[in-house]
Amino acid sequence: MSTYYFVIVGHNDNPIFEKEFSTVNKELRKEDHRHLSQFIAHAALDLVDEHKWKTANMQLKSIDRFNQWFVSAFITASQIRFIIVHDNKNDEGIKNFFNEMYDTYIKHSMNAFYRINTPIKSPMFEKKSEIFGRKYLLS
């Protein structure tokens, strides 16, 4: 039983894409943690901003934790922050997931009709993230 909450955060600390991955069936998840995931991810932004200048790497690894939740982060060259709140260790999977999502994000941001920092509403992007989430996070 593992859950992942993935969020892309824009420059104004605004979420531009959110997705949850869970091995647990939706009906079975009686506790609604969704707002907590948002709180944790938002709070971790402080640490992302602190860590981002300390390493040349885009992968910031696990940077924060709160109770049983870990926060892993990735920062793009344009300072868009990818954050995953997860409840079990899966460094390799998260790393791969981040890399694939980075690729997808770059492609999406090159769309002339997409403005940086606005919510991503593309169904393709949604689908890709779904695929990578299943492939790297839940498998």
Place this chain on the structure above:
Amino acid sequence: MLHLTGQNYNARDVIRNIFSPLIGVLASPQADEICHRNNLSFVELLQPFAKLPNDAHFRDVSGTSVSVRGLRLNFCDVDWRPPQPVLARKMLNESVTNAHNDKTRLATIADIDLELPTSEPWFEQWRETFLTVQFPAEHEFTRHLLSCLLVLSSADPQIVETAHKLGQRVQQMQSITPQKLPKWFHPTEVLNSYVVLHEASQGDLSKAQQGFELLKSTFGDSKCFLVSINSLDGQSASDAPDYWATFIKRQPKGDPNIPSTDLSAPKSPQEAVSVISMPAMQMSQLLEGANSAQDSDLAMLHPLSPMQESATEAINSKFSISSESIASQTINPNVWANDLDSDAPHGGCLTSRDIDNLRHFVQDYAVRALIPYIEHLVAILAEGVTNKKGVSKSLLSATKRWFVTSKPGAGANNQNAVIYTNESAELQTRKLGDLYFMFGHYNLAFQAYHQAKRDFNADSAWQYYAGALEMAALSAFMLGTAHRKTYDYMEDAIMCYLTVCKLQQFATRATLLSMECLKTARLYSDVAKQLIRMTNEESDLRSALLLEQAAYCFLVTQPPMHRKYAFHIVLAGNRYSRAGQRKHAYRCYRQAYQVFQKREWSLAEDHIQYTVAKQAYMLKQLEEASHSFAHLLRPGSLQSAQQQSSFLKEYIQTQNELLKRNPELGLLPHALPQVVQSSVRVLTQVQSPAALPPLVPATNIDIHSNLTADEAIWNKMEEMLVITAANNKPFVFKPSRYLYTKQQPATEIPVAVQGEPIELAVTLSNSVRCGIVLTEIDLLWKLTMDNSEEVLSNACVYGESSDSASKIAVGAAIKTSCVASIELAEQAEVTLHFKLTPKLTGRLNILGVVCRVAAIGEPTASLLGSLQFETQQIRPNNAKQSSQTVLDNRLTIRLVPQQPAMSVSFTPVPSQLLTGEIIPVSVTLRNLGIAPIEEIYMGCDNPRCVSLLDRHSQMPLAMMSSIRNLSNEKLVKDKEIRGQRVFGLLQRPGQAALDAQQGHTISMWLQAPHQAGPFTLRLLFYYSLPAGGSAPIKYRLVRHIWQLQVESCLQAQATCVVSNAVTNELGLDVTVRNQHSTEQAEVYINTISLYSKEFNLSPDRLFVLNSVGVGAGQAGAQCLKSSICCNFQCRLLERGKREEFQDIPAIKTLLQSRLSHLKVMPAQHAQQVEQGMPAMHDPHSFLTNEETMFFNTNISTEEFNASIAGYIPHATLVLSWSALVAREEGLRLASGLHFIKLYKLFETGHCPASPAEAFLRRRQSSYEPLDKLKEFPLPDGAVDNEEACEPLADDDEEDYWEPNDVYVGQRCLLEDESFVMAVKA
């Protein structure tokens, strides 16, 4: 008594105050009485002066004198006991509840403005209470009584006996083994001093001196003190300020209804839960209630979790003891001083001299009695420590000490296995350290603690070890030599208390102390870390306070971590709400919202808003609550339907409660549904459907008309009508407007007529995921009367204070009708229609919609409120105006007095016509008003298709030009154009066109065009209003539009040929073909007629060339069934004499002279059919229309002149036909005319025009550009509204080379002049 609050203490002051030497006080009843005159006890009396004004000097073992700066003595009643846990918890709770600070300061971090409290008195109060209620522990001696003061009164006659009695009592306490509370620092040898209070206003000083001397001789010189106080008798006001107010905390006297209880603890665990969890989750919780035992087994509980069984249990256990049982707890009256009035001023009998005496006494006591005693104690302890040094308790511990490096928590048995006797060297060391620490000798204290720490560590006495570590760290801090290592001491101490000893209380205390040290060192993130670690499930209040402090720490780190702050303040708020501290919970969540607002963290925002709403509701801040609930119902929320419907329910409940409490608020705006502001449409003139059933009323404009398409055409028609009616009087034309929408903004104020309805349509959208019902729907308006400037509004109907008179006035002013209720499904849109009938004149402002909103599931819980209309801004058409903003006036309507109104209705017209079909239509005009209508005009956009019996016809110019050359006539282009399109109706000289209440019917015919396809015909009726008056409307209009479908039926073509080459007799080859798409259609050719200047049809010479397939039909012997073709030829007969007219003849005469007829294959009802349409030779026949050249409305004068100058000789062949068409409703008999114009020999004319002919005509048109002017084009330039322009018909502007598809033979003939049919005159 500790004092940590309200004095702006720095970290060192705080620590010094916490560890100030504790002095016991025992007062005799008489002494108590003296003190009580000041509304104080003796302990309280000393509080403000407990700090020594001067430095004291203290000599350590080596004889070195150390100056003690700012020593503070902590006086404490010997009967004081720390409260029992339940009471302590209540005290802690109340200390937080009662502390407020509404002042805020503004901090701007990362461009976010944060409003933070200027100070946190609730935390300081709690800390003070927390440290006060702690029980003294075994492993430390700072909380043990060092010495004792026995307080006596000088008025006591047996002062020595009383002193002995008190002394015995104290000694009893000191000698009990094992020790009970209070604990004594050095029980075997306690310093007991005697204080004699003398009342200066009452007693005799010399008598007091006597008693005092007696006491001195009994107990020793240095142990006795005389203090003279109460110089005033309490009657006159004291001049001394109230020093005590800030020091004394008394429980407010027992009124159970004080608001603090109302605000603080939740009354039941259920309530506590409902405050925090979202309602839908509560549902699940109820279901899960049975298994709560298992749930609480979960190792880690989520801090914001809705699953709070264990938390609930915690609260339950805390508050299971009812408030009565808490009240019945034994409260030591001396300590909690309930018998003293908490509000009365203190120190009423004291003068400044008395206060000096008290100050002096404290100093005197410290220097003369206490410090020598302490020096003595230090000497004893130091000696004990030195003697026993090296002599270990046992061989075992010695080996252990040297060979085992123990760590806390390493051993299996972590509990304090080691019990030290009071005389053990380890405890002596600790005691020595405590003494040094209390008297400010931090260097030696550190050494002692360090030593003790090592010893305790070796013995695995972890509690002692942690205590020593804690104190060592503090010593280092006080000494100013704190560094990483000593901070780690503290860290280790906390961890040891927490994990090994499981002593939450001490761990918390150590954290609070550590917080002060680390804050001074600006190590804020370490503070935050330690504070957060101390949060647990056991104490919500403590967790809340510590989390809040941690949150503030995140704001002062470098760089500030405002997002961490936001998270932790939310966690703190959550804990506050679980602890029942609603005010603080509300405050924390509001602070958090400052960070989260407008950041699109939708769910987090919802959680915050929901909690804010709930807490505000509980705190009776209903306006804030409903505001937050409204925010939860915003569009684009991610909450589930279930969640949203419960939000909606609570929103309605809150708003209703708010309205109940504040009826003066009147109508509040609804949070939902949303008004789609751009969808507001206003129609100021609504045609009453006055027609009787078979008649069809004029279509007019309805509220949904899309005006963009053809408004330009209507406007042009209106302009022509108005100019015709005005009889060339100059004026500026402005099209009248009735419908105002987003596309047609109201730049000027719309006008409506009193007594006639105004329609308004608005679209409402439901943004939530649950259905809602709207009932009691009404419009909210305001009417400013013309004459009296009186303002009338129907808002008062919905207000509390409405009287019946104003309700009647409102009802008499405007009548509104609308549907009674509508349902809006989840995320649906519904358009509401209103009909307003104003009964007064003035200026009407439509403000919004009033309605009652309820959830579909619960129609009983409903909320009355308003949905406001916003004034829209008009986007300027051109860039120049863009600087100024123009506001739309569509909701501000001017109501003018009653005007005549005319209704127009028509007999019905089939929706599907055949090409060229002619339909009779009766137009009924009825004057509904009370004044006669002077003039009526009708305009038409396609006059070729309309014929009016009533028309006073002039001869069309084209026909005229066949008689004489018009090139020299003085013709005004515009007038001619208008003349073609505008018809005066019911023109009766000297009389009004239509008297009041009178009706009139006019016959009219329509002819369908010869091209199949959609056909639109517009009629615009104009009627003038009585002249005079400054009424803004001078005339009114009625629109009618037919939108019909034309089916192709008869296809005819004719060619003029030389039928007899010898006689040069000309003949006409005519081919007719039924092209109707259905099998059943039968077409009969009744008559052919020829309109020609030179030729007649030769009677009896009709030759049928091909009639294969022509058979009997239902209405005649010869009919053309579907796709049957028939050819025939008729011969032409040249007219003998050329026509000569002296004068211009009547049209009828001219037509009659030029027409000749020939019957072909008539149907049985041919006679009847021909009666049904205007006779061919009538001036209003369609032949006249055919022969008329209709001018384009925007041709230039040159083109106009050229077109009337030239006459193209031609003959027109007219085919009169009838057809039987099967329809769903039965057979329909249709009849019509086809026209074929023939210009040249061997040229084939088609009707409907064939593409080839179109080419041909087009080519001709390149020589004769006039031809294109015959079309009715769109008046392109006539209007400035560009987007309104849509080409009506394809015009001939494209000029391209056509293939020459005329046969060579034909070409030869064409070029031969002699064969040209029309000889040039």
